[in-house]
Structures are given as structure tokens and as C-alpha cells.
Amino acid sequence: xxxxxxxxxxxxxxxxxxxxxxxxxxxxxxxxxxxxxxxxxxxxxxxxxxxxxxxxxxxxxxxxxxxxxxxxxxxxxxxxxxxxxxxxxxxxxxxxxxxxxxxxxxxxxxxxxxxxxxxxxxxxxxxxxxxxxxxxxxxxxxxxxxxxxxxxxxxxxxxxxxxxxxxxxxxxxxxxxxxxxxxxxxxxxxxxxxxxxxxxxxxxxxxxxxxxxxxxxxxxxxxxxxxxxxxxxxxxxxxxxxxxxxxxxxxxxxxxxxxxxxxxxxxxxxxxxxxxxxxxxxxxxxxxxxxxxxxxxxxxxxxxxxxxxxxxxxxxxxxxxxxxxxxxxxxxxxxxxxxxxxxxxxxxxxxxxxxxxxxxxxxxxxxxxxxxxxxxxxxxx
Numbered sequence: 099x100x101x102x103x104x105x106x107x108x109x110x111x112x113x114x115x116x117x118x119x120x121x122x123x124x125x126x127x128x129x130x131x132x133x134x135x136x137x138x139x140x141x142x143x144x145x146x147x148x149x150x151x152x153x154x155x156x157x158x159x160x161x162x163x164x165x166x167x168x169x170x171x172x173x174x175x176x177x178x179x180x181x182x183x184x185x186x187x188x189x190x191x192x193x194x195x196x197x198x199x200x201x202x203x204x205x206x207x208x209x210x211x212x213x214x215x216x217x218x219x220x221x222x223x224x225x226x227x228x229x230x231x232x233x234x235x236x237x238x239x240x241x242x243x244x245x246x247x248x249x250x251x252x253x254x255x256x257x258x259x260x261x262x263x264x265x266x267x268x269x270x271x272x273x274x275x276x277x278x279x280x281x282x283x284x285x286x287x288x289x290x291x292x293x294x295x296x297x298x299x300x301x302x303x304x305x306x307x308x309x310x311x312x313x314x315x316x317x318x319x320x321x322x323x324x325x326x327x328x329x330x331x332x333x334x335x336x337x338x339x340x341x342x343x344x345x346x347x348x349x350x351x352x353x354x355x356x357x358x359x360x361x362x363x364x365x366x367x368x369x370x371x372x373x374x375x376x377x378x379x380x381x382x383x384x385x386x387x388x389x390x391x392x393x394x395x396x397x398x399x400x401x402x403x404x405x406x407x408x409x410x411x412x413x414x415x416x417x418x419x420x421x422x423x424x425x426x427x428x429x430x431x432x433x434x435x436x437x438x439x440x441x442x443x444x445x446x447x448x449x450x451x452x453x454x455x456x457x458x459x460x461x462x463x464x465x466x467x468x469x470x471x472x473x474x475x476x477x478x479x
Contacts, residue, residue: 156401163394170388181395185382191396193370194378195403197282201357201374202350204286210342212294217301218327231302234295245292246359253284275361278371285372288356293349297342304338305331340412347411351404352376375400 163181166174185191220231237245252259253274261271274284308331316326332339354376358364365381366373373381375396383393 159394159397162390163392163398165391166389167391167394168388169383169390174391177391181389181391182399185392185395185399190370190373191375191378194366194373194375197366197370197372198351198353198374198376200279200282201285201289201353201372202347204282205289205353206343206346206350208286209290209294209297209346210339212290213297213342214301214332214339216294216298217305218331220298220302221305231299234298236295237292238296240292242292242355243359245288246356249284249288249291249356250360253287275367281360281367281372285353285356285360289350289353293346297346300342301335301338304335308334344408344411347408348404351400351407354380 164176164178166177166181168174216234220227220234224230255261255271255273255275258274260274264271272280274280312330312334313326316330321329353374357366357372357374357377358380360372361367364377365385366377379393379396379400381387382396383390
């Protein structure tokens, strides 16, 4: 009976020569693939949804903006950048941008200040704290259309409640639908009513994460409530302030519901005194023009504007957040020069003559006095 010997002898202990490569089994390969591929599979649903609901609409909007695309006739001829040039040449587009920025200033700045103040009050030891904290969220739950209709009646020119209250004080009625600045204030009040409580809860969550030991130390040092707020609370929630400011900026430049429901026609008044850019986009796409190509160009221009303003806002808020004692910055050239000097000093110390200073070479190990053994102690006794 013939015995088949292996073509390659097994590696024995003590044998010389390279060890033969070990064959990797399928389970081990599967385990390696699991370690490498599973993290990407875990995060893939987010990227798939983002590509489906974010990147695809953005890319398709860019595609539509390059054609003469009519709502009724569909896709037309390729026009390139003509839609952008036509939009930038319309005075109504620039007027809508000015209106958008004006309403944004009247809404975002007071909104952040009121939200921080309300959050600071809710962070105190209050009775029925949960009731008050949930109460500030009620305006956010109400539909924006209902809020716009209610505030539209409150800010009515002839029979509005606001003008009636101003009449009791002796102030003349304000034309909320005829004066441009007054209309911006009225629309901004709707935005503040709806979003202040929501941002206040975000600030409240950040304030509750601040260590209470800081406040106890401040009380021992004699700091009052105002001093604690500006010296402890605000520096500790700077990251949350940056987040709220950026999100308020993005939302403030996309105001639509409040403007749409402020008057019966919903196009910014007879002279478009409060027409925002999003309402202008709606009018171009589904109004008299019915031009989806130009509406897509307006959407992309607004998108680029939001990115630019968001980046500027982020840089400013980050600079404020990192303000404090400046650290000494060392340039790359200075670092490289120090490293080169250190290498030269080390080489010179290793090969140079013995002497004092830094050129003595590597340090010798310390010598300790010999210890007395036990037998020596017994002999001395």
C-alpha cells in the first residue's frame, strides 16, 4: 500500500527556514470582511436617504435651471445660464431679497435673546417646572397656517386688536399692511411666537448639562445671578448658541407660510412690500410666469446665498466661542528649525569631546552606594 507523502514538509520546532504560509479559512475571511464592511453598512441608510431626498432634488433642480422649462409645456430648449441672468435682471428678485433679510433681522436676533432668557428662567427651581417647560412648546405645535391667520387678524389695519390697544395708549393706528417696515415687524412677530419656545428648550437642555459645582463655587465667591449667567452659563453653552444661530439663519431665509397667509392674495401685498424670496420663487413657478427653469435658478441662487451666509455666521460665532486668553502659536518653520537644532545637538553630544554643557553625550546611569548585607551586620555585632 503506497503512502502519499506531503509535497511540503511540516514545519517542526527548531527547524530552520521560513515557516510555510498558513491557509486562511472561509470563516476567518468572513470575519475580516465583517470588520471592514460592517461600519459602512451601518451608516449606509443615512447616506442613501440623503442621496434620495437631498442630492437628487438638488441635482435635478440644477438640470431644470439650464432649460426653458415651462409648467404646461414641459422641457424646452437648452438655455444655459440665461435663466440666471433673467432672474438677476428682475428688480422684484432683489426686492424680495431685501425683504427676506429685513424679516430675518427682526426675527432671529430677538428670538435668540428671548429664548436664552426664557431658558434661564426655566432652569431655576420652579413649581410645576414640567408644566412651564411644556407650555413654551405649545406655539411650535400649532400649525403655521393657523398662527398666520390669527396674527393676520391681530395686525389688521382697521379692526385689529393691536391697533385697538395702541389707541387706548394714545398711539395712532399703524398700517401693518401698507407700511413696509411695519409689515416686516408683524411677520417677524409670528416667526418669534412660533420658534422662541422651541429654541428655549434647546438652550434649557444645554443649561442643565452645566456642572452645578460651578454655580456653587460662584455663590461662595459672592457672584450674583447676573454674574453667574454671563460668566458661567453663556460660556458653557457657546456650542449650543452657535447651533441655534445657524439653524435660525437657515430658517429665517426660507420664510414662506407666514408671508403667504398674511394677506388674502399671499404675494406680499399690492406692492410686494413683504414678499420674500421663497414667495417670489412660488410666484415664478406657479404664478403668472409658470416658468420652472427660472424658479429652479431662484432656488439655486437662494441655496448659494444660504451657504455663504451660513459660513460667515459660523466663522463669526466660532471666533466668539473661542475668544479668551490667546495661546502662543508656533509656526511650521520655527518647529522645523527647533527639530533640526535638536538633532544637531544630539549628534554632537554623541560624538563630541567630553565636557560640560550639552555636549557630554548620553547621561550615565546613577550610581548608588553599596548596601550593607545581612552577614556584614551580624559580623559587626
